[in-house]
């Protein structure tokens with residue numbers, strides 16, 4: 273039993289341990305693999321960044337890193353890579369597809385709950401929407417971004433966010449806020465120290481310069497630009513020089529530092545030439561020409577503008593050609609060629625469609641000057657009037673635009689609140705789902721544990737039950753063996769004694785009306801001879817056969833006992849004493865009439881018996897002690913033997929109903945019989 277159960281338990285325990293081990297190992301290995309892949313990807317991104325800052329990395333390098341990523345890659349690594357990808361693209365390369373990819377990744381970031389990733393994606397979306405001209409969407413993202421920013425620790429993400437905010441707010445004219453963001457972006461940059469630090473510092477400074485320009489704080493803007501150029505030179509970013517010097521010259525010309533402006537434009541041309549940047553060269557030439565016009569150095573201006581015009585025409589740059597054409601006609605008029613006035617008017621109209629409104633308003637100033645120079649005073653007044661009207665109209669529009677932008681920001685704020693609410697709701701929903709999922713998992717796990725425990729219990733129970741059954745049958749066997757004679761299967765003396773003790777304990781007076789029981793002690797005659805002549809095995813066979821015959825005559829309530837070697841005791845329940853001799857006769861016949869067949873031999877046997885009713889009514893007293901009764905039956909048996917065997921003697925009645933009679937009955941039966949104190953019944957055996 274123990275073995276069965278132990279085996280099952282051990283097997284289950286082993287299975288469970290194995291299962292746990294495999295799960296733990298796979299979890300551990302999986303975690304290890306993910307961690308290793310992540311480190312590897314981050315390193316690759318660092319290398320890419322290095323290459324990017326040195327101008328050697330390509331988009332293909334980045335794509336190669338991208339291909340190694342999957343949904344298991346930590347979200348912040350993926351957002352970082354995506355940010356680099358956008359950074360590597362020129363504004364014109366950014367399309368709908370890029371935007372959609374960014375929106376999808378932003379959603380993933382939202383779901384992950386990783387603040388740095390969420391913020392980075394929001395900053396990128398601000399940039400992308402701004403780039404696509406969708407100011408409203410950019411503002412909404414900015415509102416959401418603003419709520420997250422205080423929790424962001426990564427300087428890189430803080431820089432990106434503030435930079436994006438500065439750029440967007442600067443473009444909608446919220447210069448103060450823009451400036452504040454740029455300053456925070458500058459702080460974030462100061463916390464970084466890598467290959468991108470200088471480039472980032474430049475972007476911030478350029479942003480600041482643009483904000484100052486927007487605020488018409490040109491001197492400050494110029495300061496920032498000079499600073500910017502220093503940074504670019506320190507970083508050796510030669511590609512940026514032309515653009516920066518152009519901007520510097522532009523600011524100087526506004527501040528009427530005209531000679532310095534020309535010098536800046538010339539420097540810009542030098543650098544633009546290095547990189548074959550025709551567009552910048554043309555812009556600078558036009559700017560130099562315009563500045564010379566301001567200085568009334570018309571000949572020099574004409575030279576450079578003519579050269580620029582032929583270059584612009586060569587490269588089919590219509591816009592610049594028209595501007596240059598206008599400037600050249602202006603010079604003509606200023607130098608006295610008054611016939612050029614209509615052509616100048618015509619050129620102004622053409623230019624009007626390709627320049628901004630404010631630029632056109634500035635251009636009208638030149639027209640007024642030209643008319644004045646040509647003595648066309650009425651036209652001068654007209655054009656100045658038009659200029660004033662346009663200026664007023666422009667200012668009104670600007671004001672409206674500012675109001676609209678304010679409205680737009682308020683709407684964006686509202687939308688952001690709605691989105692935030694929605695996101696919160698989504699998060700709550702997700703956590704609800706996660707909880708439900710967790711509950712489900714716990715339920716399944718518990719069910720599994722219950723099933724396994726039940727299985728174990730069942731196995732244990734079955735094993736215990738089997739053990740009990742075996743034990744029971746062993747006990748029964750043991751009990752049987754201890755109460756039965758192994759040869760004949762009859763009750764043995766011990767069990768009979770126990771039964772009688774029990775019986776005596778339970779006997780009560782309610783038995784009064786019933787017949788007494790009977791005790792018959794029976795002994796096989798000359799059995800020793802059987803053994804001696806036919807062999808011990810044949811003797812055994814005879815005993816078994818006789819036991820069987822005795823049993824065949826007994827009822828369920830009777831007891832047939834092997835009392836000793838060849839001696840049997842038959843206990844009959846409620847036997848009418850008058851029928852007892854007949855029964856005993858039948859008993860003797862059953863034994864003696866048919867010989868026993870044993871080992872091919874026929875063995876004739878007879879038996880002698882003594883019998884008595886129990887309890888025995890002696891007249892003096894009722895003998896309730898079965899052993900005393902049996903003692904009398906034994907004496908009767910003995911007398912039967914003495915008188916020739918194959919017979920039985922029953923003690924029926926004590927005629928001398930006194931103490932002496934009882935004494936004689938119990939200790940000297942033959943004497944009592946001789947004295948005629950006892951009535952006996954003689955039963956002869958079969959002839």
Ligand SMILES: Nc1nc2c(ncn2[C@@H]2O[C@H](COP(=O)(O)OP(=O)(O)OP(=O)(O)O)[C@@H](O)[C@H]2O)c(=O)[nH]1
Nearest residue numbers: 795796797798799800801803808809811812837838
């Ligand atoms: N084969 C066999 N013999 C047994 C067994 N138990 C007792 N005996 C034999 O039974 C014989 C009894 O012999 P005795 O007591 O001298 O009596 P008897 O030969 O039957 O003679 P009476 O009883 O005087 O008629 C002995 O030889 C015992 O060895 C048994 O289980 N198997």
